[in-house]
Amino acid sequence: MTTADQLAVARRVECEEDGLYFSRYFFKQRMGSKMLIAPHHQAIQRTIDRVVSGEINRLVVNVPPGYTKTELATINMIARGLALNNRARFLHLSYSHNLALLNSSTARAMVKSAAFQEMWPLALKDDADSKAMWWTEHGGGVYASSAAGQVTGFRAGHMEAGWQGALLIDDPVKPDDAFSETIRDGINNRFNETIKSRLAIESTPIVVIMQRIHYNDLSGYLLRGGSGEKWHHLNLPVIIDNSEAYPEENTHGIPIDHGLPDGWLWPFKHNESHRVALTSHRRTFEAQYMQKPRRFNAEGALWTEALISAAHNLHIRFDKVRSVVAIDPQATNSDESDETGIIAASSYGHGDKRQFLVEGDYSGKFSPGGWAKKAMHAYNEHEADAIVIETNQGGDMAESTLKNAGFKGRIIRVHASKGKFARAEPISALYEQGRVAHRGSLYTLENQLMEYVPATSKKSPDRLDAMVYAITELGGGSGYSWKGF
Incomplete structure (x- = not known):
């Protein structure tokens, strides 16, 4: 032998023995450059190797x-x-039919390449x-195929022992559809009704690999028992914190120890500067x-994802x-204290058809002088005619804080x-009537609105309170005055 x-x-x-070596070798063959390997790649590959060996047959990454x-x-x-195994059989699903075809054709081109054929002569029909x-x-x-497309008529794996292929689900719902209950829950239901049945035998592996996009996405659905099966779970956030306990709600998840240190998952890609x-x-x-992802739409919530979405589109x-x-x-101003809620809002039109716009969130942890200056900046930025201030805590002191900071406008x-x-x-109720719009960077406020469930919420919703005070003042002429508050 030469x-x-x-x-x-x-x-x-x-x-054959080292999955990362395989990836690096064929990446260079395809792309003409070296594949950058980071510790998280090693963690993923170690886990995939456990699937190939038969140790894991249900995996969420x-x-x-x-x-x-x-x-x-x-x-x-x-x-x-x-x-x-030249008889290995794969069913590959993604949110986009074209994306699934691209992944399939890339793998096919690799198999047909001279480098692959030299090691494993494998003709295609x-x-x-x-x-x-x-x-x-x-x-x-x-x-x-797409996760929502035609999958009947084909099964992953074979009715044989050993490695026979897998069902691979890669990002079953695109991020743009994260808040579409119809699409998101449709995939979850389809998993049990159709997708899961596309296995040659029950021990054929299923791998779900995805970025989390919603509390009720496929990962969350499976880890909380949606399929009734236990799922090994490799969880890799962009910032690792090994002190965090595995979520109790993941009743059907088996956490995999990734072995990675605290800090940024891949500093070459994302680090403190980002x-x-x-x-x-x-x-x-x-x-x-x-x-x-946070849990929204709980029973009794006053604001749902649908209401927030409608506010964006109003x-x-x-x-x-x-x-x-x-x-x-x-x-108070300490690490334990809540934030000071500072919200800018406007009203449009008159009477019962008037509309409202929440257009600025300046909330944060400030000293008294700090929140006063931030509120004055918002007042000037939005050309407001008044600052509404809740005086339960501090009474005259809150108004004095504004005046001492130099504010000379109207205080309500x-x-x-x-x-x-x-x-x-x-x-x-105004949101339900389609009369409140949202513009600008309001993500934290919106999270607080959707998390607020009167019967169970314990934390004081500071941004929510400020927003309520603003719109109540603006709506004073149509039954939403401060009378009785």
Whole structure:
């Protein structure tokens, strides 16, 4: 055997035994450059190897977008899976039919490449060689489709022992549809009704790899028992914190120890210099990057995702009448204290058809002088005619704080004598009537609105309170005055 032959045999053995070596080798063959390997790639590959070995047959992997998940867990898993068993059979699903076809065709091109064929001669059948479906002469291959598309007529794996392929679900719902209950819940229901039945035998592996996009996405659905099965769970947030306990709500999740240190998951891609940009859209950061989407639409909630979505889409039809800035101040300034809620809002039109616009959230943890200056900035920015300030905590001191900071405009003092529900419910009703619009960076406020359930919420919703005070003042002429509050 020549030296070249020996090297070829050694490379083949290395590719079969080491999934990351396989990925690196064929990445360079395809792209002409080296694949950058980080510790999270090793964690993902170790977990995939446990699937191939038969140790794991139900797996959920959550990882931020752009972290090479499709390369490792779909494209290379298909190609290497066929190298290990030329009869391996895969069903690959994604949110987009075209994306599933792209992944399938990339894996197919890898299998047909000279580099692959040199190590594993594997001809494809002439009558089954398309992006959507391609077969080897040994009965292995791939069927690719959207998660909502046609999947009947094909099964992943074979009724045989050992590694026989898998059902690979890569991002079953696109982030843009995260808040579409019809699409999101439709995929969850379809998993049990159709997708799960596409296995040759029950032990055929299912791999769900995705960024979290919603509390009720497929990952959350499965980890909380939606399929009735236990799922191994590799969770990789963009910032690792090993002190966090595994969520109790994941009753059907089996956490996998990733072995990674605290800190940024892949500093080459995201690090401290990117924190502000990543966190600017709080909901996206929490779900897609931190893999911890919040739970909304709980029974009894005054604000739902549908109401917030409608507020974003509401068209203001009338001329602007006035603007105010409302403050829910905190009496103390410490790490334990709540934030001071500072919300800017405007009214448009008159009478029972008037509309309202929530257009600025300036809330945060401030000293008394700090929140006064922030409120004055908002007052000038929105050309407001008054600052509405809740005086339950501090009374005269709150008004004095504003005046001492140099504010010379109109101050409207309010005293909240009724409970939060009594104050918030009329404003929620305005949302129900389609009379409140949202513009600007209101993600944290919107999270607080959707999380507020009067019967169970314990934390004081500071931003919510300030918003309620603002709209109540603006609506004073149509039954939403401060009388009785």
